[in-house]
Amino acid sequence: MLPEQVLRHIDDNMERYTDELMQLIAIPSDSMTASHAGDVRRAAEWLLAHVSRLGFNGRIYETPGHPVVFAEMCSDLAAPTLLIYGHYDVQPEGDVKDWHSPPFSPEIRDETIYGRGASDDKGQLFTYIKAIESILSTEGKLPLNVKLFFEGEEELGSPNMEAFVSQHRELLKADVIAVSDGAKFSKDRPAIEYGLRGLVYMQLDVTGPKMDVHSGVYGGGITNPATALVQIISSMRDGNGKSLIPGFYDDVRDISTRERKQLAELPFSAESVCELTGACTLVPEEGYTFLESTWARPTVEINGIWGGYQEEGSKTIIPSTAGAKVSMRIVPDQSAEKIVRLFEEHVRKVTPPGVTVKITRHAASEPVIVSQDSHAIKSAKAAVEYGFGKEPVFIRSGGSIGVVLTMKKWLEIEDILLIGFADPEDGEHSPNEHFRLENYYNGIKTTAALMYNLAQTKKLEEAAPIVERHTAHQQNSHY
């Protein structure tokens, strides 16, 4: 699958590859903290210089926020083109006291690199670069055309990617996209994601009296915005997690028998959810398992709610305003636009007299599901099996990755490979984030093999195109 000398080169250079990754992690490219803006740019420049030394041709593209790194090595017009997406920005360090070693002074302990961004996403992104380097060093050329597309605002929700991608469709044109930002099913089990839920994220702002008023004087006589808000939200969801918004389930695609079987066979552990989150009573939708509910069924959730007096003790007011963030995860074949409309219509219908409601849309992204039977997915499966020595499981994700949908929509690319090399326990977004060297090594092998496999399958695909895809209008969002 992988030329012997490429594999040997990987083996021989792992120490240096690790050192280089640690150099990248040492740049505190926290995109959320204004004072780190210079560091974010430094990471972009470091990456560009790094891939330029390998022979890539690219540059920094400015955006209204942090820059994009784009570089390509496209010489064989007959070969397929792989677009590799990753992000070089990282989460803030949080409270440094919670870290056993400084977040931006990466350290190896127990064959694991500790540092902010080690797993999300510098370590995963770097697997592709080191796979490329290994191939180039031994073979002199890549088996297919490669475009690198590294974002610096993923942790901000990719606010400028819709504009960037739509304005650079020719630049980003490719046959297959590989997204290097995900996780395995478990520490012992690699995975390929083939579905993401979409997200409709709304805000309700309810306004009643022009100021907080005395709940003794007016209680029982005027509409309390907080009470109205609770009434509105409770009308959207029954006690068993089913949405009550009329029409909500109209377009929901049934989970296929094959898929239910696949999901049932996954070694899902309720205990691990309990241990990880403290939520030890699972409440999947009636008639569905936990994985079915969280991956393939739509939800209505309150992400935030507020209004009135929130401090110690008691204050007897009817608040002037109250509000909530309410989000819905949606699945094929629901459409974000339609769900937004049904939500708005429902809110208008159930709002009690005496208050006004402002409805704001924060995000509306479509669900996505790709075939498990495409040639690209088969290539990926074989590559993961080679790299990790284990067959990957096919999983869906309950979350949404806005930029994936943006690329799918604007670049019209159906073959999107979501292969994660992180462990679920890596502590992404948490203190002591880490990335196991074993995953790094297996990831490099996987991505190298993926490039060879994809190069082989281009022709097969042209001979027998595979359809079975879901497309719809979508908007950019972060998870």
Place this chain on the structure above:
Amino acid sequence: MLPEQVLRHIDDNMERYTDELMQLIAIPSDSMTASHAGDVRRAAEWLLAHVSRLGFNGRIYETPGHPVVFAEMCSDLAAPTLLIYGHYDVQPEGDVKDWHSPPFSPEIRDETIYGRGASDDKGQLFTYIKAIESILSTEGKLPLNVKLFFEGEEELGSPNMEAFVSQHRELLKADVIAVSDGAKFSKDRPAIEYGLRGLVYMQLDVTGPKMDVHSGVYGGGITNPATALVQIISSMRDGNGKSLIPGFYDDVRDISTRERKQLAELPFSAESVCELTGACTLVPEEGYTFLESTWARPTVEINGIWGGYQEEGSKTIIPSTAGAKVSMRIVPDQSAEKIVRLFEEHVRKVTPPGVTVKITRHAASEPVIVSQDSHAIKSAKAAVEYGFGKEPVFIRSGGSIGVVLTMKKWLEIEDILLIGFADPEDGEHSPNEHFRLENYYNGIKTTAALMYNLAQTKKLEEAAPIVERHTAHQQNSHY
């Protein structure tokens, strides 16, 4: 009703009486702001010195918080004893920029004193003192025994009054209590309050996962504490303002035909509620008017609610915790203790699996209603009519005054006179609080007349005791 020379003395001394009130207002006795603790004490000492000069015998009583001023002039064992309650502490000034003249540099504009505490409660409290002074200056003695009981923590919710009153039952013993802290029905219409709603103020804290978790990953699979909270609260109240807590209405006393007629005759203006609060759609309980709903019917209100993400934009979390302040106004013959129990039982019953709920009680005070036909009320009615030149209307209040209930309970005094001299527009608790000199003057006349009337009625009352009262266990609370 009032000896001619007493009235003349009031007329002749109004300018000095006004100056003295302004001296009291100038002391920034804000009980909520720690840096004003010395000023609160200074106001207590100023008051004690002032009434001592009139011949009262009293002292400062310490509490765990701000002190109590108590002073008495009791010489006629055969005469009834009037206990006058008021408070000398005031609300914080708020934003000084909103004031047209400095809050603690009182100023007269348009025959009105502007300053923090002018209306609530220094101006109202001072009417009694100046009435007493006018009687003593002209008659040499009061027509009945008087005890002055001035609190320094009313704006904090009288946290130490339950202890103080229960420990000083002999000291505070009296036949009638006059509470000098209220308001007229309208600028043109004096009023006597004969009923207060009780208050049960609870807090719910719902806990689910041990930290905020990803709403994509776990949404649909675990219980969301904010969703659970909304579900719990919405189960307590239907869309028309009726409580759904089982047993809630069991002990509610019907509003009598006489009372409904009285309330219907009051010149209630929906426009003034609209203008004052911005709430222009009134939503009284079905089958009741606005005044009936807010004065004589129980409610369930959300005073505050919180949980999860409350900032700009979107964050896709299932919050770890959510909470709410939920209060119930209760009416005769509901019992606060029983309502607390019904509330707790209901919450336990409707809490969904996967979350735990902590229930905290912040306040539980009983409703109170006094007869409109007692001799004391009749004395008060005549006094108000004399002082204001208009018959007072009988009103109830939707609010609760904890200390009134505390005194009723511990001192076992049934005759409680709630006579307010403030206008509803006085801006209590707001910038540019004020007190009209006309109300001050009429208030002094009223309280002087009240003392003469009460002195007359003691014997009448002994001859024909009036019962028809509501008593029950109650706890201290502020509105």
